Amino acid sequence: MGGDVNTFIQQVPLEYFIILCTLLFCLGVLGVLLRKNAIVILGCVELMLNSVNLLLAAFSAYSGDGNGQLLVFFIMVVAAAEVAVGLAIIAMMYRNTKSVDVSIFNKLRG
Helix, strand or coil, X not given: CHHHHHHHHHHCCHHHHHHHHHHHHHHHHHHHHHCCEHHHHHHHHHHHHHHHHHHHHHHHHHHXXXXXXXXXXXXXXXXXXXXXXXXXXXXXXXXXXXXXXHHHHHHHCC
């Protein structure tokens, strides 16, 4: 069954994966830079990580090497830990300020 996925991925031109992942990554960067809601920013960071994971899996499938797919698994574990810590920080921020607006973090400096 695993070989079927690799042959399916190899039927799609690699340039399509590069274009899709570039668009997803740029969308994530724009979301991080332009949005003020901490939950949306966290989602955009996840979008950037997943776009890199998709590109790494595509390169791994095209090269026929499984090491890239193993690396994707470890990146997903780190991303899950990042979401857990990020949501905990957002929950504490909401508990203290009743808002998830990241501009409130400026008040923490002084």
